[in-house]
Amino acid sequence: MAISLKDALNELPLVAILRGVTPEEVIAIADVLVEQGYKVIEVPLNSPRPYESIKLLSDKYGENLVIGAGTVVSKEQVDQVEIAGGRIIISPHADVEIIKYSKAKNLYCVPGFFNPTEAYAAIHAGADSLKLFPADTLGPKGLKAMSVVLPDIQILPVGGVSPDTMQAFIDAGASGFGLGSGLYKAGMSVEQVKHNALAYVQGYKSTLTVH
Structure with a gap:
């Protein structure tokens, strides 16, 4: 039985976003992420x-x-991801049709949102979690204001998140994070990715000890 998204994010609520990764290097990079405890990888x-x-x-x-x-951003892409064995569909936007289509195929779906209207539309369409994007533009204050009116759903800020800003987002209602260029950028060495991956894990774990 494959691990569920809920269990994966319970173990470590950090999504590794490997934008620009090539098939030639992806396994070597994934190996070091797995060593650090990452359970969700997005290409x-x-x-x-x-x-x-x-x-x-x-x-x-x-x-x-x-x-x-x-x-x-399209149903055709959802089909291609499914054929490749992917189990999670992550979008930059809250496209209700893509969410419903993904859920009809029993895929996990984490759409992006930036305001309560988009968040509620995504939730009603069946989203498993929500991606706050771009998180650094809205900031923890914006998330805190929204999280008061949103139902109980995991919110993962994405975009400009650093180990140092995690605490403020967690305090504002975030459940975890999507990690992009601060974790991996095209051309980055495996050693550098390992260093960044560990820094984020430590940054997240430090939020658990603050009361």
Whole structure:
């Protein structure tokens, strides 16, 4: 039985976003992420040959991790992700049709939102969690104001999150984070990714000890 998104995020609520990753390097990078405890890996579809990377990751880690795609903006892309073995559809926006389509295929769906209207539309369409994007533009204050009126659903800020800003977002109602260029950028060495991955894990764990 493959790990569920809920269990994966309970273990470590950090989504590794590998924008720009190539199939040639994706397994080496995933290996160091797994070592650090990461359980959810997203390959944005504006990466080189993304479905190939998703297939490689799914073949190796599909049971123990939740593997899928980011920047999904069409139903055709949802189909391609599913064929490649991906189980999670992550979008920059709250497209109700894509959410419903993904859920009808029993895929996890984490759409992006920036205001309560988009959040409620996504929730009613069946979203599993929500991605606050771009998080650094709205900031913890904006999230705090919204989280008061939103129902109980996991909110994952994405965009400009650093280990130092995690606490403020957690205090404002965030449940976890999507980590982009601060974790991985195209051309980054495996050692650098390992260093960044550990920094984020430590940053998140430090929020658990603050009362």
